[in-house]
Amino acid sequence: xxxxxxxxxxxxxxxxxxxxxxxxxxxxxxxxxxxxxxxxxxxxxxxxxxxxxxxxxxxxxxxxxxxxxxxxxxxxxxxxxxxxxxxxxxxxxxxxxxxxxxxxxxxxxxxxxxxxxxxxxxxxxxxxxxxxxxxxxxxxxxxxxxxxxxxxxxxxxxxxxxxxxxxxxxxxxxxxxxxxxxxxxxxxxxxxxxxxxxxxxxxxxxxxxxxxxxxxxxxxxxxxxxxxxxxxxxxxxxxxxxxxxxxxxxxxxxxxxxxxxxxxxxxxxxxxxxxxxxxxxxxxxxxxxxxxxxxxxxxxxxxxxxxxxxxxxxxxxxxxxxxxxxxxxxxxxxxxxxxxxxxxxxxxxxxxxxxxxxxxxxxxxxxxxxxxxxxxxxxxxxxxxxxxxxxxxxxxxxxxxxxxxxxxxxxxxxxxxxxxxxxxxxxxxxxxxxxxxxxxxxxxxxxxxxxxxxxxxxxxxxx
Amino acid sequence: xxxxxxxxxxxxxxxxxxxxxxxxxxxxxxxxxxxxxxxxxxxxxxxxxxxxxxxxxxxxxxxxxxxxxxxxxxxxxxxxxxxxxxxxxxxxxxxxxxxxxxxxxxxxxxxxxxxxxxxxxxxxxxxxxxxxxxxxxxxxxxxxxxxxxxxxxxxxxxxxxxxxxxxxxxxxxxxxxxxxxxxxxxxxxxxxxxxxxxxxxxxxxxxxxxxxxxxxxxxxxxxxxxxxxxxxxxxxxxxxxxxxxxxxxxxxxxxxxxxxxxxxxxxxxxx
Numbered sequence: 001x002x003x004x005x006x007x008x009x010x011x012x013x014x015x016x017x018x019x020x021x022x023x024x025x026x027x028x029x030x031x032x033x034x035x036x037x038x039x040x041x042x043x044x045x046x047x048x049x050x051x052x053x054x055x056x057x058x059x060x061x062x063x064x065x066x067x068x069x070x071x072x073x074x075x076x077x078x079x080x081x082x083x084x085x086x087x088x089x090x091x092x093x094x095x096x097x098x099x100x101x102x103x104x105x106x107x108x109x110x111x112x113x114x115x116x117x118x119x120x121x122x123x124x125x126x127x128x129x130x131x132x133x134x135x136x137x138x139x140x141x142x143x144x145x146x147x148x149x150x151x152x153x154x155x156x157x158x159x160x161x162x163x164x165x166x167x168x169x170x171x172x173x174x175x176x177x178x179x180x181x182x183x184x185x186x187x188x189x190x191x192x193x194x195x196x197x198x199x200x201x202x203x204x205x206x207x208x209x210x211x212x213x214x215x216x217x218x219x220x221x222x223x224x225x226x227x228x229x230x231x232x233x234x235x236x237x238x239x240x241x242x243x244x245x246x247x248x249x250x251x252x253x254x255x256x257x258x259x260x261x262x263x264x265x266x267x268x269x270x271x272x273x274x275x276x277x278x279x280x281x282x283x284x285x286x287x288x289x290x291x292x293x294x295x296x297x298x299x300x301x302x303x304x305x306x307x308x309x310x311x312x313x314x315x316x317x318x319x320x321x322x323x324x325x326x327x328x329x330x331x332x333x334x335x336x337x338x339x340x341x342x343x344x345x346x347x348x349x350x351x352x353x354x355x356x357x358x359x360x361x362x363x364x365x366x367x368x369x370x371x372x373x374x375x376x377x378x379x380x381x382x383x384x385x386x387x388x389x390x391x392x393x394x395x396x397x398x399x400x401x402x403x404x405x406x407x408x409x410x411x412x413x414x415x416x417x418x419x420x421x422x423x424x425x426x427x428x429x430x431x432x433x434x435x436x437x438x439x440x441x442x443x444x445x446x447x448x449x450x451x452x453x454x455x456x457x458x459x460x461x462x463x
Numbered sequence: 464x465x466x467x468x469x470x471x472x473x474x475x476x477x478x479x480x481x482x483x484x485x486x487x488x489x490x491x492x493x494x495x496x497x498x499x500x501x502x503x504x505x506x507x508x509x510x511x512x513x514x515x516x517x518x519x520x521x522x523x524x525x526x527x528x529x530x531x532x533x534x535x536x537x538x539x540x541x542x543x544x545x546x547x548x549x550x551x552x553x554x555x556x557x558x559x560x561x562x563x564x565x566x567x568x569x570x571x572x573x574x575x576x577x578x579x580x581x582x583x584x585x586x587x588x589x590x591x592x593x594x595x596x597x598x599x600x601x602x603x604x605x606x607x608x609x610x611x612x613x614x615x616x617x618x619x620x621x622x623x624x625x626x627x628x629x630x631x632x633x634x635x636x637x638x639x640x641x642x643x644x645x646x647x648x649x650x651x652x653x654x655x656x657x658x659x660x661x662x663x664x665x666x667x668x669x670x671x672x673x674x675x676x677x678x679x680x681x682x683x684x685x686x687x688x689x690x691x692x693x694x695x696x697x698x699x700x701x702x703x704x705x706x707x708x709x710x711x712x713x714x715x716x717x718x719x720x721x722x723x724x725x726x727x728x729x730x731x732x733x734x
Contacts, residue, residue, distance in 0.1 A: 178640040308706050333624050
């Protein structure tokens with residue numbers, strides 16, 4: 001296998017070093033174009049995320065691929081020659097395939113099992129397709145990697161459970177309510193984490209949001225800000241995880257993608273008005289910076305007690321905003337920051353337990369991939385082609401045997417053999433003509449086409 | 464026919480045991496949580512065929528022996544659960560439902576052969592009205608059983624959330640609201656079925672001329688049926704008029720089911 005993966009990631013380098021080599025904006029596309037123009041690499045793909053910058057490429061004869069790539073990156077970023085390459089890793093052949101499968105499955109991610117990486121890998125593949133640096137092998141490899149990622153998501157619990165406080169708030173809400181669609185949310189305070197949690201809930205379909213703050217203008221600004229979500233916030237929330245697990249949410253997200261502005265009813269109120277509104281909401285997120293409790297007192301307690309609905313209060317403020325006594329009300333579920341941290345820690349620990357299952361999936365797919373790759377050699381394909389026709393010939397003779405006299409049997413066999421040889425002549429001559437000068441990708445594509453055309457792969461091998 | 468019946472009688476508990484294991488795997492290992500069980504319709508058909516065959520063998524519907532009724536309850540619970548699973552696409556509660564179904568069918572299979580003598584058959588009916596009455600009552604008990612299971616799960620889930628017990632059940636149970644809604648629908652169905660059953664029972668009482676004292680079994684049936692109706696009606700009235708929340712309905716459903724189950728077992732034992 002002539003595939004190589006070269007990269008730098010959070011495993012090998014600190015953020016300061018990674019930043020120097022990252023390829024944000026159109027730099028990844030420019031690198032791919034430069035590599036294409038050079039003509040040294042036959043196929044290439046650049047994956048650039050917050051935690052990794054990697055280049056996957058197919059090259060038959062590369063003496064110093066790392067030096068070659070770093071030279072390009074240095075020129076692109078206007079850096080001096082890069083002498084220290086200790087932070088970079090190089091995987092060749094099946095090790096490179098294993099690596100891309102592990103990346104797609106989320107095993108190499110900083111938070112093991114996060115699903116964002118699969119989307120980023122798809123985006124990287126799209127870019128490479130646009131530039132025209134992917135051909136037969138890379139196409140096959142990437143689609144195989146996407147399948148590994150999907151299997152890891154669907155067949156294991158690797159990405160299950162929240163890995164951030166904001167996500168934990170959504171997870172808790174999903175334990176209480178069958179759907180968040182149409183539920184009312186009250187955000188008390190204008191803290192960043194609270195707003196992020198409210199954004200996550202809004203994107204799960206909550207219908208009405210009330211923002212309470214000491215300053216009513218600030219409350220209005222926060223309420224308006226909930227409608228949009230920047231890419232960093234989307235990544236921090238890991239909302240895809242929740243969406244992937246919930247078909248209803250998935251449908252909702254298809255109609256309203258994560259980063260698209262969402263519409264809902266919003267209302268800005270002052271903290272003094274909270275007791276008047278608290279009885280009509282399903283979820284309350286407290287995130288003020290107030291030194292004293294905000295959600296306390298007889299009026300609040302009475303309003304909540306009178307409410308016939310279950311109310312989830314997520315208090316992520318320190319010092320706490322919600323009076324712990326509220327938890328004594330039968331319809332109130334009060335969770336503070338420690339509870340949420342406990343939930344996050346437990347989820348991250350349980351993700352680690354799923355790693356062996358994902359590794360088994362990767363081993364399984366690697367075995368299939370290797371079988372497929374081995375099938376792309378010219379000589380075994382010619383042998384298989386001959387065997388295939390020989391079997392057809394034998395089966396036909398056996399089937400038609402009764403229609404011919406014994407004396408004609410030999411002639412029948414000679415005739416059919418000759419016919420098969422004539423049919424096979426051109427395909428075999430074509431396969432033999434695929435010389436070493438033909439690019440690997442073209443040769444493999446031709447072999448793959450012949451195998452598919454003559455049905456040489458079993459149904460289970462066809463991808 | 465007798466050999467086939469005996470074979471099916473012992474195969475059914477094994478089948479339900481297999482379902483308990485299958486749903487146990489879903490519950491504990493969190494696999495296939497949203498997939499429908501393809502074996503369920505086959506088991507329902509097999510069970511229905513068994514009861515039909517038994518009806519042919521007895522010469523009347525297999526409803527008039529306590530242990531036959533347990534088997535019918537097992538079947539109707541499975542059928543109702545299958546419908547719920549198809550609609551809700553959630554099989555995380557199956558373990559709890561099939562534990563009850565298994566116990567009902569196991570008890571039925573163990574005692575059925577001993578209670579199959581003609582003399583022990585409940586002389587309830589040869590008439591169509593009485594068959595309707597019994598079938599509808601069976602569905603009512605099934606609905607109450609399901610309401611009880613969902614109610615109990617709701618209470619357990621609620622207790623866990625209140626205690627911030629983020630453990631096994633936190634991950635594996637469906638949301639509290641889903642359990643509450645399932646319990647509500649089941650108890651609503653229970654009220655409808657039991658009302659029809661009571662109405663047909665009252666009509667039969669008018670039309671039948673009694674000679675001598677009423678048999679104890681019939682008195683027990685009337686008492687248990689009335690209690691079941693009161694339980695369902697109070698939960699429905701409480702939720703609709705008194706604005707009870709899901710938890711209160713769940714308490715009534717779970718407690719009511721427990722009480723009715725104890726009374727049914729006691730009446731079977733006494734008869």
